[in-house]
Amino acid sequence: MSPTELGPAFFLATVAILATCRLVSRLLGRLGQPPVVGEMLAGVVLGPSLLGALLPGVEDGLFPHDLRPVLYVAGQVGLVAFMFHVGWDFRVDRLRSVATAAATVSAAGVAVPVGLGVALVATAGERTGILAAHVSMPVSALFVGVALAVTAFPMLARIIDERGLAGTRHGALSLGAGAVDDVVAWVLLAGVLSLAHGSPGLVSKAVLGGLGLVLVMAVVLRMHGRVAQLAERTAPEHLFWVVAGALFVVAWYTDVIGLYAVFGAFSLGVVFPRSPRLDRTVDTLGPVGTLFVPLFFTYSGLNTDFTLLGSGRVLLFTAGCVLLAVAGKFGACWLAARAAGEPNQVALRVGALMNARGLMQLVALNLGLEAGIVTQAMFSALIVVALVTTTMTTPLLALIERRDRAPRGSGLVPVAAAEAG
DSSP, X not given: OOHHHHHHHHHHHHHHHHHHHHHHHHHHXXXXXXXXXXXXXXXXXXXXXXXXXXXXXXXXXXXXXXXXXXXXXXXXXXHXXXXXXXXXXXXXXXXXXXXXXXXXXXXXXXXXXXXXXXXXXXXXXXXXTOSOTTSOHHHHHHHHHHHHHOOOHXXXXXXXXXXXOTTBHHHXXXXXXXXXXXXXXXXXXXXXXXXXXXXXXXXXXXXXXXXXXXXXXXXXXHTHHHHHHHHHTSOHHHHHHHHHHHHHHHHHHHHHHTSOHHHHHHHHHHHOOXXXXXXXXXXXXXXXXXXXXXXXXXXXXXXXXXXXXXXXXXXXXXXXXXXXXHIIIIIHHHHHHHHTTOOHHHHHHHHHXXXXXXXXXXXHXXXXXXXXXXXXXXXXHHXXXXXHHHHTHHHHXXXXXXXXXXXXXXXXXXXXXXXXX
């Protein structure tokens, strides 16, 4: 397709995506699901699993292959804007009282799922025919393990905000553990990609580049006051371009070093100076994420074909992935929180929040697919994991809250509350 043909095709596809997302989100909203869950499912609805199976001509007409890279890039813009806003809203001061527990939960939330995923692929992977023929068993096993270890940090942050949990102990603990969890998981993913390419360079680049990012963020923190004063003297239209430029530079850098653009965007949001004019400028970027993130979900949905799961062995593998994903996240994080001295009512909620995979697992799967590590069948199986663990988060939280409310009131533990056994 020529550029003049891609323009109209992009506009039509975007209308179809936004309309479908709105419809599915409203339907699922009646079941208590947050909008991001509807957006994830809408992406699958528009792909070969549903629209392509029922009306293949319509799917091909709406999403020709030449258009799909455009959807991917536009989706990246939305992800970067969204994660910058998540970082901006992130309150580091709320993590001080839960730092030790968050480290314990994060360690368990990475180590146990990785171990279970590796064990599953090592024992059953070859018999399912789901593995890429040219990829070694260790690489495939480690990739599945890392995919199961990822936490849907953006969705976790959104659920905590929408449900008013930011001031609770389990909300702060989950945010801290989820942030560390995903950083570690992305370094591990860089290691898997390095193994797949037969070179340790990607891991070295990720680690050294990550240290460089930390140093830059530390400098930004030290310059808070000066930057805020300068921002108040800058015209709003100029300030917008400066903020957007800084955001995309950091996103580019973290993409190049292998930690992915969303982590650069989140990191910049966390350390970015605050002032009335900067606050208004950051708020203008919020709608960009709202508009373009659904395009990334649709891009993932176009790579998802549930008809590939028709084999009994593949279905068993998919079911095993789901069970181990829940056991490795919900179970391990709950036990780790209890071991760290958290009350059971806090530990259960932490396990439920950490269990969601959502957006971040989709990002990891797309990288694995692009690198040739993941087959279409494995991609679809792990999409099932993302959907199941994400959709179960809100109902599980509601169930835990109802259980606690009946005998003991709300069951919410403030962040500053003293640890109780």
